Amino acid sequence: MALTKFWVxxxxxxVRNRRRTVLTLLAVALGMMVLILMSGMFTGVTQGALRENIRLNTGHLQLRAESYEVEKLSLLAKDLLPDSQTLAAQVQTLPQVESVAPVLWMSGILSTSRESSGVQVTGVDVTAVFHAPIRDGIVGGSYLTPDSRGQILLGSNLAEEMGIGVGQRISLAVGTSDGGLDEGIFTVAGLFDTGIPSYDQNTVVMPLAQAQTFARTGERASTLIVTLKNQEDTDSVAAALQQPGIKVLPWQELNGLFLELMQTGLGFYYMIYTIVILVVAVLIANTLLMSVFERTREMGxxxxxxxxxxxxxxxxxxxAMILALLGTAVGFIFGSSVVSYLAKIGIDIGNGAAAAVEGMALGNKMYPVFAPGQALVLALFLFAIxxxxxxxxxxxxxxxxxVQALHTL
Amino acid sequence: MSVIELENVTKIYKLGEVETRALDNVSLTIDEGEFAAIVGPSGSGKTTMLQMMGCLDKPNSGVVKVNGHSVGQLSANRQADLRREEIGFIFQFFALVPVLSAYENVELPLLLNGIAADERKRRARSLLDAVGLADRIHHRPDQLSGGQQQRVAIARALATQPSLVLADEPTANLDTANGQQAMEIMQRLNQETGTAFVFATHDDQVISFARRVIKMRDGRIVDNGR
Incomplete structure (x- = not known):
């Protein structure tokens, strides 16, 4: 069959135009590598940030009073969960639940003799598993005990910015549940580094009981953070926890803004994918067109x-198919190797960059993820285009x- | 029996506003087994005549018949079929496919004609042997001399056992000895295979081999050699 000879x-x-072919192959391979790297970065950042946000901020589920609005950090009795410890014990009985942590959030102002800064004060059950990232992230001083009195923990970035060290006494002012303002002097028991600069930059942690006393909320809490043994049980557990006066928020809703942002980001990435693919395709078409021009008489x-x-x-x-196939294959192999390697060692993006992204639990290292299925789809798409x-x-x-082709010199 | 018939063929080329009458109401018949040369000065219409005979171009008026079939009404694909099956070409530049070996160049038209592998091998080897290149079959065109390349082109033109071979200035780029050798080979193959050969030339060496000389001037046949 003549088809074999056409391949030959x-x-x-x-092969005859080796330099041109190698350069074109390189361009296709680089294009494919860029596609795999971009896809790996995007998947890594979104998956990583979501995982960290669930681990550190939102948990898989939260129970809040029906009227609570997280933006206001309200401390009014009607906006808080009454008798949070009893409710926590009740939730903990569900077999799918890994941990339950009542939390009281307050906005406050942290002051030293030199400067002051707006912070989010978080009253936590220091024994709760959910707060392990803070306990494990202690970089100076020590973690809190339930009996700690007059002691707080500071995010290491916040401490560094304000020049605060372990053992130092600082002033903290918070709004109270009766609408007033209270100020107290606390000792910094420890500094924590969760690996998420945006969190470590504005968080003050104190024992829940102390926070409740300070804000005069009684046994109330802003929210009950629930983590599950298996994320896929979210819907069934949420259904089981439904009760009057309480809203149950799953992680998708708790991270709604982030997920929406990622969706928009994905659209932007698709646009870049398309541009990269089109650039590579036009390059190959141009190479072939030049080759056809050069060989017009041969065609004749x-x-x-x-x-x-x-x-x-x-x-x-x-x-075209040989160029596309070889280039894509080489790009696929190198691209996936690079992404797999970077997935192990991570890419340092620095504290500044990570902290600059508000509302995202970005670590100071970015870990790309190699998704073979997605890379294969991109490779096929590149080849097809x-x-x-x-x-x-x-x-x-x-x-x-x-006759015209034959007369071309 | 005639292989090619041209009846009142006219071909006009337009270059901007200028019209050039390359063929002017030409009629000609080439019979089986002929060894004919079309001669005339440059611009007399020799190459255009060959292109009409080879179904590479269409006339503005008149009829071209190959083995009795009028080609005017045929689609581009059917004309390609006709070229592949009935006509062999030899050009003044050594028109080989540069990336194929001598053997592969001769085999190519056979592949396009769907000839079986064994038969392809037999014919390609036998033709390359006939043109004296049995020891050069795996050489690429750039590894062959001009004379050798033209001999590969002769073998390729005869591979499909066509009824007609058209050769446009086949010795123009060869020295005297190689030109003589190429003509001797074509003359021998003409006698052995019965394939008709038509040359467009103004080389006296080629003309001396021709059994029929057709003379052209200003797009017209001034002597049809009979």
Missing amino acids: IAYRDL ILAALGMKGRQIMVMVLFE VTLVSLYPARFAAKLEP
């Missing part, structure tokens, strides 16, 4: 020998008039 001619034509000879237009078209398309765009030079070659 296509292959040898590519083939036509004179009785080769039909569509056979000439197939021959040119074969060249390159082949499609190459129809233009292929059709151009097929439509050459034999």
Whole structure:
């Protein structure tokens, strides 16, 4: 069958112009690598940030009073969960639940003799598993005990910015549940580094009981943070926890803004994917068109020998397919290797950059994720588009008039 | 029996506003087994005549018949079929596919004609042997001399056992010895295979081999050699 010979001619034509072929292959391979890297970065950042946010901030579920609005950090009795410890014990009885942590949130102002800063004060059950990232992240001093009196923990970034050290006494003012303002002097028991700069930059942690006393809320809490053994049980546990006067928020809703942002980001990434693919495709089409121009007389000879237009078209398309296939394969191998390596060591983006992204639990290291399925789809897409765009030079070659082609020097 | 018939063929080329009458109401018949040369000064219409005979171009008026079939009404694909099955070409530049070996160049038209592998091998080897290149079959065109390349082109033109071979200035780029050798080979193959050969030339060496000389001037046949 002549088809085999077409492959041979296509292959040898590519070998004949070795430098041009290698450069084009490099461009395709680089394009493929960029696609895999971008896809790996995006997946890594979104998955990582979501995982960290669930681990550190939102948990899988939260129970709040019906009227509570997280933006206001309200401390009014009607907006808080009454008898949070009893409710926590009740939730803990569900077998799918891993941990339950009542939390009281307050906005406050932290002051030293030199400066002051707005902070979020978090009253936590210091024994709760959910707060392990803070306990494990202690970088100076010590963690709190339930009996700690007059002691707080500070995020290391916050402490560094304000020049505060362990053992130092600082002033903290918070709004109270009766609408007043109270101020207290606390000793910094320890500094924590959760690895999430945006969290460590504005968080003050104190024992729940102390926070409740300070804000005069009694046994009330802002929220009950629930983590599950298996994230997929979220819906069934949420359904089981429904009760009047309390709203149960799943992690999707708690991270709604973030997920929406990621969706928008994904659209932006798709746009960049398309641009990269089109640039590579146009490059190959241009290479082939140049090759066809150079070989116009050769095309004329083939036509004179009785080769039909569509056979000439197939021959040119074969060249495009070889370039696309080899380039994509090389790019796939190198791209996936680089992403897999970076997934292990991470990419340092620095505290500043991570902290600059408000509302996202970004670590100071970015860990790309190699998603073989997604990379394969991108590779197939690149291959298909390159082949499609190459129809233009292929059709151009097929439509050459034999007599004119033969007269081309 | 005639292989090619041209009846009142006219071909006009337009270059901007200027019209050039390359063929002017030409009629000609080439019979089986002929060894004919079309001669005339540059611009007399020799190459255009060959292109009409080879279905590489269409006339503005008149009829071209190959083995009795009028080609005017045929689609581009059918004309390609006709070229592949009935006509062999030899060009003044050594028109080989540069990335294929001598053997593969001769085999290519056979592949396009769907000839079986064994038969392809037999014919390609036998033709390359006939043109004295049995020891050069795996050489690429750039590894062959001009004369050797033209001999590969002769073998390729005869591979499909066509009824007609058209050769446009086949010795123009060869020295005298190689030109003589190429003509001797074509003359021998003409006698052995019965394939008709038509040359467009103004080389006296080629003309001396021709059994029929057709003279052209200003797009017209001034002597049809009969």
